[in-house]
Amino acid sequence: MDDEAASKTVFGSIISSGWQTALIWLGMMHEKFLTYETIMGSPGHEVLIWKNPVRPGDILSGTLEILESKISKSRPEIGFVKYKTELINQDSKQVFFTESTLIIKSRLGA
Numbered sequence: 001m002d003d004e005a006a007s008k009t010v011f012g013s014i015i016s017s018g019w020q021t022a023l024i025w026l027g028m029m030h031e032k033f034l035t036y037e038t039i040m041g042s043p044g045h046e047v048l049i050w051k052n053p054v055r056p057g058d059i060l061s062g063t064l065e066i067l068e069s070k071i072s073k074s075r076p077e078i079g080f081v082k083y084k085t086e087l088i089n090q091d092s093k094q095v096f097f098t099e100s101t102l103i104i105k106s107r108l109g110a
Helices: 003-007 018-032
Strands: 039-049 061-071 078-088 094-105
Touching: 018 061, 018 078, 018 094
Parallel strands: none
Antiparallel strands: 039 094, 061 078, 078 094
């Protein structure tokens, strides 16, 4: 989309796709939090919210909070980590929020 066409949208200018924003968040997660040695996937996201659009030149940063962790009762070699995370832009506006669960190898499975 070009600038002129984007200026006629409800956003008034070019913005990032919400899924592109989610991929930026996922890249940050893999760079700073997730390791291929322990991560086994996810049963899915409980919440996904895009509150504000991401625009060209925005600077994004993120936070992550662990809400709960537990070992599987039926498979003690794996565990579940529930967390919430957000991305904010340079104006401290939230642009992305998710609450999700990760499946990880437990210390017994390492």
